Amino acid sequence: xxxxxxxxxxxxxxxxxxxxxxxxxxxxxxxxxxxxxxxxxxxxxxxxxxxxxxxxxxxxxxxxxxxxxxxxxxxxxxxxxxxxxxxxxxxxxxxxxxxxxxxxxxxxxxxxxxxxxxxxxxxxxxxxxxxxxxxxxxxxxxxxxxxxxxxxxxxxxxxxxxxxxxxxxxxxxxxxxxxxx
Amino acid sequence: xxxxxxxxxxxxxxxxxxxxxxxxxxxxxxxxxxxxxxxxxxxxxxxxxxxxxxxxxxxxxxxxxxxxxxxxxxxxxxxxxxxxxxxxxxxxxxxxxxxxxxxxxxxxxxxxxxxxxxxxxxxxxxxxxxxxxxxxxxxxxxxxxxxxxxxxxxxxxxxxxxxxxxxxxxxxxxx
Numbered sequence: 314x315x316x317x318x319x320x321x322x323x324x325x326x327x328x329x330x331x332x333x334x335x336x337x338x339x340x341x342x343x344x345x346x347x348x349x350x351x352x353x354x355x356x357x358x359x360x361x362x363x364x365x366x367x368x369x370x371x372x373x374x375x376x377x378x379x380x381x382x383x384x385x386x387x388x389x390x391x392x393x394x395x396x397x398x399x400x401x402x403x404x405x406x407x408x409x410x411x412x413x414x415x416x417x418x419x420x421x422x423x424x425x426x427x428x429x430x431x432x433x434x435x436x437x438x439x440x441x442x443x444x445x446x447x448x449x450x451x452x453x454x455x456x457x458x459x460x461x462x463x464x465x466x467x468x469x470x471x472x473x474x475x476x477x478x479x480x481x482x483x484x485x486x487x488x489x490x491x492x493x494x
Numbered sequence: 495x496x497x498x499x500x501x502x503x504x505x506x507x508x509x510x511x512x513x514x515x516x517x518x519x520x521x522x523x524x525x526x527x528x529x530x531x532x533x534x535x536x537x538x539x540x541x542x543x544x545x546x547x548x549x550x551x552x553x554x555x556x557x558x559x560x561x562x563x564x565x566x567x568x569x570x571x572x573x574x575x576x577x578x579x580x581x582x583x584x585x586x587x588x589x590x591x592x593x594x595x596x597x598x599x600x601x602x603x604x605x606x607x608x609x610x611x612x613x614x615x616x617x618x619x620x621x622x623x624x625x626x627x628x629x630x631x632x633x634x635x636x637x638x639x640x641x642x643x644x645x646x647x648x649x650x651x652x653x654x655x656x657x658x659x660x661x662x663x664x665x666x667x668x669x
């Protein structure tokens with residue numbers, strides 16, 4: 314039949330047609346048959362390949378989808394971890410800040426106590442130094458007065474001691490010694 | 495100088511003075527020389543200076559005592575200075591004075607005064623000290639301006655001090 318169809322085709326003039334729209338009946342038949350044949354061959358030979366390719370594509374897409382889903386899950390896990398870590402960091406930061414505040418407060422209290430103690434010590438020392446300086450000053454003044462007096466008195470006495478007084482002292486000595494026994 | 499040497503010098507001087515026949519005068523004069531030697535730093539350093547020849551130091555003694563003390567006194571001091579014993583002059587003289595006093599059974603009474611005592615004052619003072627100490631005293635008066643006023647008497651170990659200097663010292667320590 315195929316051979317007949319080819320012979321018919323060969324017998325007709327290809328440049329002459331019977332309708333401006335429809336092809337010749339034989340063309341339709343042969344064409345249809347050829348198309349069926351082609352489609353059949355395509356279905357038989359290319360179909361499995363196409364089906365396989367589609368399956369593979371489907372699998373690949375599925376795999377990509379699965380990967381994407383896994384990646385998404387992983388990302389969500391990571392995000393959760395990060396969120397958790399952020400939460401931990403926040404709490405750690407809060408804890409550290411609280412600890413730092415506590416330490417700073419303790420340091421301030423300790424510093425104030427120490428400074429107050431040092432101020433008290435310095436005041437006490439200054440007061441003691443003042444008292445000592447006053448004592449020293451008074452002692453030095455007393456000593457200076459004593460020194461001046463001890464230097465001045467002999468000179469004054471010698472200057473005011475007349476010969477008559479000296480004689481009176483000698484006489485008083487003789488009298489007192491004579492009266493001893 | 496050992497005590498024995500001092501004793502020997504004192505004995506020798508005493509015997510010379512005794513031989514000359516006026517121990518009392520020499521003893522008094524020597525006593526004054528000893529006190530002057532003790533109180534005068536310049537005199538002491540000059541008479542004990544070994545770099546000055548002995549004859550020159552003796553000349554100094556002659557110049558200082560000539561006409562003011564008896565010849566015997568001057569010669570005795572010159573003798574001690576010439577023999578290089580100037581440093582021990584007060585000790586030798588004090589020993590001599592003690593010896594002279596003990597010969598007369600007297601105790602040396604050294605009295606320091608700011609001014610000279612009259613003969614009458616010395617007589618009354620000797621009597622008063624004899625009465626006070628119970629010992630016959632050989633009074634030796636030293637004029638010492640440092641006393642300022644009053645008297646201080648030393649008889650043996652006993653000291654009777656009523657000087658202005660001591661009173662001032664007491665006042666000073668009280669101040």
